[in-house]
Amino acid sequence: MKIMPCPLNGPRNISEFSCFGEVTEMPEPATADDTTWAEHVWYANNMAGVVREWWCHVPTSYWFIAERNTVTDEILRTYPAGEVFKERVEFAPKDTSA
C-alpha cells in the first residue's frame, strides 16, 4: 500500500486520492489567443523528475499540492494550496472594456 501524506487527513492509502496533473498557470481567458488556450488545455510538460501536482483527497474533497518525483514515485512534500495561491483566483472574465 502506498501512502500519501494528506495535509488535512494525515497519511492515507493513495487509492483514496486522485491526481489532477501539474500545477500550471492559467492564461487569461479573455485575452489568450486560441493557440495559447489549446496549449493550456491539451499540452503537458510531462516531466521526468520532481513535479508540483494538484491532488484531491476524494472522500473529503480536499485539494492540495504534492511535490512528487515522476521517476522514482517518491512523494517529497505535500502542502495546502494556500502556500502557493495567496490570493483568490478569479475565473470570471475580466472586464476589458474600461
Add this chain to the structure above:
Amino acid sequence: MSIAGQPPPTAPLTCEAMPIGLLRYGLWGGRTRRRDLPLPGELKPSYDVVIIGGGGHGLATAYHLAKHWGVRNVCVLDRGYLGGGNTARNTAVIRSNYITPESVRFYKEGVELFTRFSNDLGYNIMYSQRGQLTLAHSDASLRTFRLRAEVNKHLGVRSEMVDRQQIREIVPCLNMADDVRYPILGGLWHRDGGTARHDAVAWAYAARAAEMGVELHQRTEVTGIRRDKGKATGVETTRGAIACGHVVQAVAGMSSRLADMAGFRLPIRSFPLQAMVTQPLKPFLDPLVSSAALHAYVSQTGRGELVIGGGSDPYELYSTRSTLELKESLIAHTLEMFPFLAEVKMLRQWAGITDMTPDYSPIMGESPLKNYWLDAGWGTWGFKATPVSGKYMAETVATERAPAMLRPFRLDRFATYDLANEMGATAASH
C-alpha cells in the same frame, strides 16, 4: 533470434542412421551460425534518415522506406535493445473495431497488413485471427457498441452486436451469472480481432530491413537533436554525432522527453500500464475477451498462458514498477469473468509506459521542427498499428508530407480542437 546450423556434409539423416548421423553432426565442428542481423559496425557520419527507437514502429518505418521508397541509407538507433520497449510489453491485441471512421480505416489496414505479414516478410509471427469479444455491462456501453458495429460494417470491418445467448456460444466458459457486480448485458463481436507474437514483428522488420542495407545500432542513446533554422539536421548520441536529412521519433514511453530535446512540447501524459501472464493451461479460450467496465482483457497464447492486461495506472509515472493494488484489481475483475481461474498461479508480471493523448488517438506526421517526424502518442494501442504506421510513416518521410490517411492524427489537430476521440473504444477505458 534463431541460430540454425548448416547441414553437415554427409548423407541426409535417416531413421536407421539417426544415432550415427546425430553423433557425426554433433561432433562436426564446421557449423557456421546464420545471423538474422549483421554485426553492427561503426556509425557513419551521416545518413539520409535517422530513426530513433528500435521497436516495431521504428523498424517498420525503416523497412517500408527501404522496400517501397528505395531509401536505404537509413539508421535505426535504440538506447536499449531491439524490440525491448513497449514492443515487448504490450498484450499483442490486433483489432480494428474503433468508433471514428478515420481510425477504423487506419486500423483496418493495420489488420490487413498483419494478415499478410508472415508471407510478405517470410517470417513467422504466429498471427492468429481468432476474434475479439468486448463485453457490455451497461446500457451506455450497448449504445456505443451499436454505433461501433454500424460504423465498422459500413467500412468493411467485421463487427456485430451479440446478445447473451450468442456470447455463451462464443465463449462457453464465461461467467454469465446475474449475481455479480457487473452482469454481462451484451457484447461486440469483432471477427477480425486477433493476436501475434509481438517480438517476432520487430525481429522480422529488423531482419528484412537489414538485408536491404538499413543499419540497426542498439545501445546507442540519443542525447540531443541538432537543429538549424527550425530544421532538424542531425542527432547527438552516446557514440558521437550523426548528420541526417530526416529524423523520425518512434520512442513509445519517452515521446515527451525526446520531443523536449527537439525543443517542443506534446499533448502527452505518460502512465505505466501493468499486465501479467498466468501459468500455462490447456487451450480453453479461443477469442480475446475484454471488458471496459471491468478494466481487464484476457487472451490465451499458443503456449497456453493467459495474458491479462488492464487500464493505465491512476497517476503519471516514468517507472515500470508494479503495484499490488493494480494486480489485485486486475485479478478480481478477471475472476468475475472466469471464476474457475481462482487457483491458477501468476507466472510473470510487468509494466510498460504508455504515452496517453487527450483523445486516445496517436500523433503522426509533421512536428514544429522541419524534417523531424513524429510517430508518438501510442498510449495503450500501438502494437496493432505497427505495420500500418510503418507504411505511412515511411511515405511521410519519403514524400516529406503526411498522406491523407494520417491527417486525422496530425499534431495540430489539438490547436483546432479537431480531435479523433477513441476513448470509448480502447480496450480498457481509464
